[in-house]
Amino acid sequence: MSRLAVGVNLLYLKPGVVGGSEDYVVRVLDALDREARDDVALTLFVNRATADERPTLIASHDAEVAPMRGDVPPLRIVAESTWLARRTAQSPLDLVHHVANTIPQVRTRPAVVTIHDLQPFVRPHDFGATKGVYLRARLRAAARRARVVMTPSEYVRRQVLDRFDLDDERVLTVPAPIVMPALSDADPNGPSSPVPEVAEPFFLYPAITHPHKNHAMLVRAFARVAADRPDVALVLTGGAGTREDAVRADVARRGLGGRVRRLGRIPRPALDALLGRAAALTFPSRHEGYGLPVAEAMALGCPVLASDAGALPEVLGDAGVLLDPDDDGAWAEAMLRILDDTALRADLVERGRRRAAALTPAETARRAVVAYRRAAG
Numbered sequence: 001m002s003r004l005a006v007g008v009n010l011l012y013l014k015p016g017v018v019g020g021s022e023d024y025v026v027r028v029l030d031a032l033d034r035e036a037r038d039d040v041a042l043t044l045f046v047n048r049a050t051a052d053e054r055p056t057l058i059a060s061h062d063a064e065v066a067p068m069r070g071d072v073p074p075l076r077i078v079a080e081s082t083w084l085a086r087r088t089a090q091s092p093l094d095l096v097h098h099v100a101n102t103i104p105q106v107r108t109r110p111a112v113v114t115i116h117d118l119q120p121f122v123r124p125h126d127f128g129a130t131k132g133v134y135l136r137a138r139l140r141a142a143a144r145r146a147r148v149v150m151t152p153s154e155y156v157r158r159q160v161l162d163r164f165d166l167d168d169e170r171v172l173t174v175p176a177p178i179v180m181p182a183l184s185d186a187d188p189n190g191p192s193s194p195v196p197e198v199a200e201p202f203f204l205y206p207a208i209t210h211p212h213k214n215h216a217m218l219v220r221a222f223a224r225v226a227a228d229r230p231d232v233a234l235v236l237t238g239g240a241g242t243r244e245d246a247v248r249a250d251v252a253r254r255g256l257g258g259r260v261r262r263l264g265r266i267p268r269p270a271l272d273a274l275l276g277r278a279a280a281l282t283f284p285s286r287h288e289g290y291g292l293p294v295a296e297a298m299a300l301g302c303p304v305l306a307s308d309a310g311a312l313p314e315v316l317g318d319a320g321v322l323l324d325p326d327d328d329g330a331w332a333e334a335m336l337r338i339l340d341d342t343a344l345r346a347d348l349v350e351r352g353r354r355r356a357a358a359l360t361p362a363e364t365a366r367r368a369v370v371a372y373r374r375a376a377g
Contacts, residue, residue: 004372004376005092007093007095009084009099009100010044010099011047011076013054014070016265017071034365035361039372040372045088048066068083085104085106107145110376111147112149117289122287143166147170152173152290155310156173175359177359195274202278203281204234204281206238207283209238210243211241221335226259228336235263235278238264283297291315295315298320298351298355299357303321303345305320306320307322307323309325
């Protein structure tokens with residue numbers, strides 16, 4: 001088969017800001033670069049911020065840099081229908097992959113779109129009224145206009161098929177691959193990232209502080225654990241979201257300031273090191289289109305406690321403990337058991353490693369190439 005020329009629209013990407021979709025997209029691109037060079041030639045269309053802050057990503061591919069940084073959404077939307085449309089028209093591309101839920105109004109090549117989740121439909125209260133209406137309209141239009149829709153999980157795929165009434169063969173699941181040590185833009189020959197000093201035992205939650213991430217319930221559950229175990233800590237990493245101040249206030253109000261460590265966004269190697277030492281990953285999110293930290297924790301031998309919501313049961317399977325995201329008592333009980341039951345911990349670690357082993361770059365690349373060839377006809 002001939003090699004496909006695929007443009008990748010990364011103008012949306014604001015490194016360190018957009019959360020899990022950034023990690024997912026970077027890993028899929030890396031899988032294609034590792035495993036599918038004979039099938040696909042990628043050209044990345046990026047903003048200045050991505051060019052500055054993701055040098056390894058840019059160095060690994062052909063890339064064109066737009067004259068904007070990407071931190072003003074209206075400017076990015078205009079750039080997609082002007083600068084991007086011109087550049088893709090002038091390039092010998094077979095198609096363009098839009099990786100962030102939407103596609104531009106003006107398109108000059110067949111489109112593939114990745115829909116990470118349908119949160120504006122499933123949890124409309126997480127968005128303002130105007131933004132929610134806008135996002136739902138853009139998602140609906142993207143799903144219907146794209147030749148192929150990629151989703152990170154079968155959970156999202158079924159939602160897309162059901163809500164937008166698409167033909168089954170137009171929507172394909174392309175899960176994120178797991179490569180350990182995890183991908184990083186750090187210089188492999190330079191000094192390793194410093195690991196924050198955190199005394200064991202501790203639980204870890206790497207998530208931006210947005211409402212659906214459910215930090216409030218986890219803090220309530222940890223307060224119960226802390227009352228019983230004075231030696232345990234809770235470590236919160238990830239960027240500051242719309243609930244950042246509320247989370248910090250809740251921790252202070254419960255007198256947990258010395259027991260809850262809010263580290264913010266930390267380098268990938270440092271996060272991997274913490275996952276390798278944590279008593280468990282606690283992941284109580286109410287909505288996930290995939291849940292990459294769950295897969296990463298399994299690969300690193302970290303037991304997982306996760307909510308039974310969204311795609312998390314699909315990703316975790318029987319390799320962890322699934323819990324009601326509203327039941328802080330059940331979470332506290334599970335956390336205490338993980339601390340004390342070494343047999344349970346060992347069993348979860350073994351199950352997790354086996355499950356994560358199936359999430360290979362080769363399989364991700366194979367599925368992505370199938371989606372591209374289907375879109376190219």
